[in-house]
Amino acid sequence: MKFRIKRPDSSTSPFPHPEAPAPDVHTAAPEAAADAPLSAYEIELIRTSVSVVEPLAEEMTVYFYAILFARFPEVRPMFPPGMDAQRGRLLRALLRIVDLVDDPESLVRFCGHLGRDHRKFGTLPAHFPAVGECLLASLARYAGPAWTQEIAAAWAKAYGVVADVMISAAEQDARVRPAVWSATVVHLLRRGHGIAEVTVRPHLPYAYAAGQYVSVETPWYPRQWRYYSPANAPREDGTLTFHIRAVPGGTVSEALVHRAVVGDVLQLGAPMGDMVLEAAAFDDLLCVAGGTGLAPIRALVEEVARRGGRHQVDLFLGARTGAQLYGVDDMLRMSQRHHWLTIRGAVSHEYVPGLRGSLPQVLAEYGPWYQHDVYLSGPVPMVVSARETLTLGGTPPDRIHHDPFETPVLARP
Template identity: 80%
Template sequence: MRFRINRSSSTPAYAAPEEPAPAPAEQTLEPEAVEAPLSAHETALVRASVAVVEPMAAEITVYFYAILFARYPEVRPMFPPGMDAQRGRLLRALLRIVDLVDDPENLVRFCGHLGRDHRKFGALAAHFPAVGECLLDSLARYAGPAWTPDIAAAWTKAYGAVADVMISAAEQDEAVRPAMWAATVVHRVPRGHGIAEITVRPHIPYAYAAGQYVSVETPWWPKQWRYYSPANAPREDGTLTFHVRAVAGGAVSNALVHRAAVGDVVHLGPPMGDMVLDAAVHNDLLFVAGGTGLAPIRALVEEIARRGGRHQVDLFLGARTGAELYGVDDMLRMAQRHHWLALRGAVSHEYVPGIRGSLPEVLTEYGPWYQHDVYLSGPVPMVVSASEALTLHGTLPEHIHHDPFDTPVLSVP
């Protein structure tokens, strides 16, 4: 398997920044003559071994981190004190990699994304052999007699390919930007229902595209990162506004909503995600948002306005009750300013004036939408059901854009 990495020979862009970069910030790997890292037989072996150990997945991740920290204690400070969320992310990453092992282009994309994102944890190329050793030892322990030399060889080959892509992506990324950005809280507005708008100003320019999402670390919970979408298109003053809902048991969300104050400093990881305006094929767009999923949709609306309103946009906001119909007043004001934006709100569990029903039901009623690019944001069940309803009525899957809820970079149910 061969990959081409476009490396920059110039001085790193973050050394002496003057202006933010103009376009989507995430660097991408460009595959050249991409071939599957494993043969069909090797792929079958890897997937068969996963089927054997999957019922013991929780135990495997506990064992993996236990032996990793015991054998290589120097890596322990890279992780948070509480490891439950981290173990879940590892498991989802492994399952996704196995799922993509015979899809080399998407495997490169996914692993490159992981490599860039892991820079904020302090991951170095020297760490990858240790992780591979402990991962394969963990799989072998729980696979038992099913772990054959051929399966071990296939896993070794697969892990080597993944590590190579992650390391190359991280090296490329290091040449052009920092691993994380310090940002000062400059504004905080409570919005009720456990939601706060938090505006931060990065200490150095932070380039991102409307619709992307960002990992945030607070000073009260070091090494714990949670992902939020900026609710604004890039601004001249460089600030970003996040809509954060305090989640039960959520350390980071509760800290941001109930504890953060003007002057506090948080850290931002690199921007991620492809739910950006330039991904659209059609001029007619359908935006669908549930709850604080409105944030990236609002940013996209701002971006369209910045570009002169060259798209026609139908926006549906959904909630269980009228009181939970978050951000509708703000979007109504935007619809009054922009003739190309049509707004509808839908409530599923309460009789109120207007549209009643779940978002998938309402989309079906007001469709079809097969001549639109669709952007979905909100709770995972809503995104899944809305996507299924749209494809059932003719919208092509490649024209439906949403954050990758099947990857470890999002905190999802």
Template identity: 65%
Template structure:
């Protein structure tokens, strides 16, 4: 990073001016993209056709950068992650000055009388620091791996209740660790990426199987479940996430899965089985009804083969003796879990409530693991110092 850290004065200026434009943030991001595409039309091809979600991501990314301007280590971590992730979009070093120019122009328009040459200089410095880190991280990543992996769908196995198991064969070997997740771009919605977790550890043939639920109004998920057939091509981004067995130390495991959140949990279990693990594992699988307890039978069969695995189900919207209740309610019933390492995956509300339940039962934050509940590149915890704040904000 050739530019030195911001001064206290510069930090104050960017935060104060951002507070001024905050009430008009939605309008400002619309204006930013309008002038960006007007001045630099070649940049438009990097973005999805529907810009509603993208505008929100820009604002949240900007807010997080400003939040970290006085925490240089985490600022570098965050911007490095952004730089690596932007490779799959086709971002080039030449694009960064264009974005900075239009960002300052948008801020100038909406900050009104709070804007002056000193504020403009502070914002230019802040953006330059972030851009330098992103560019350097992208360059380093280029030497290590592709920006993305082309892959072909080879199977679509529909399992009912809007869930399909989609298996893809990457053109090049794809390396990841059990428990990580993958971003995917489909041919039906170019430049629109969604995140799915492989439901298994790495295979010798490098195929990957994802459990995809067709969610209401979910364009990508419905296309994958109901329209994808062998031969269709997709694109994969690099693996992400730290919800892996390496994070567990030697503690017993508590695994909590809701819906297709069972996919990475299942991958962790298969990895544990293959490694000859001798610690105890408690697995809780939740759903609204018994028919929606996806994959439970497979987990019960696994528990019959391994004495260290205990499997329990939780059904929230149907009366079944011994299984009634939400996952957090069942966790409270069978706890405490303060001596366990916990991994949770499923709907955001379930994960949030489950995390709070475990915290109240005495598990420390550093022993609770889950994937980001929003845009991963924007919301993944950066360090132990910031992790507590992230969980509080879920």
């Protein structure tokens, strides 16, 4: 994949351009993103500048939103009242883009996800020049004397690539499906330990693949979206069930667990994620889940069953205590129905009959898994540790599937 960035004359921008210490940033027609990739020198300039501003990154994101809202107040209603979480998302997305800047295929895939997901915020192509202008102005301010015209030009080009891909992905997505789906809560089951199963029925057909995740907005906290994985493969009645743990201080999760009732209407964003069965190259699958990370794994197991059990599945469930070994009874019942499914539990901080130890320790004991496709879901430390254990045991890294850390690493426009 190659890129060509065409920067039109500044008169074509729909926004005024107050004086800024960086060149104007514009975006090309989406189909123009394909001829000249960023050079190695431009990539080095971008990464060097990030290393300079990284110690001040949190301050920089505060400044970015301050000047964005001051220069372009029309975009402020697109954001939630509280901006703390949003600033963190911007920073993570920016760092992820910089990390992928020398991997065009992955960069296009990541920015395509961003572009499609941004549709639910009401993002328009006209917003991108404003964001680019304020981003470069923020980088210039916090890079200080290290900021040069060469660095500014490299950033303008890189931002043009990102914007082109996001705009193109959003436009293509808009041709085939809505930006959001309204969905009515049709069933609620509170499971204890701050966990609830919430089943919704979208008002319009909602196509997704087992293993993907979905952004959810509640009526009580508009413009605050949180991401959850359906715990089921697609059903004939179109319903989706989410397993949600109430996170202390988490407004959306606590509302869904403790406040929602049957009849409430939620909003769903487009499904995202590549942790799907089509990604598997081997017939044997290893699935590893911790806590409510079982949800997408359960959906994958259901999908294997829907396809006639053409895979052998080893499923490991992990928790600190036996009481926290979430969903094990349900999965054991599934294993009794399906000969190709084997279930094992691992408890790390309590003695119980059966397996004892952390999931990575148990995986190493029962391995090797180098002829399996692996699906990991759960707390980030568990996923990181399990991935390291499996890689050391010979599992090819490209056969280990999991959602992005800080799932998903998304920013608003």
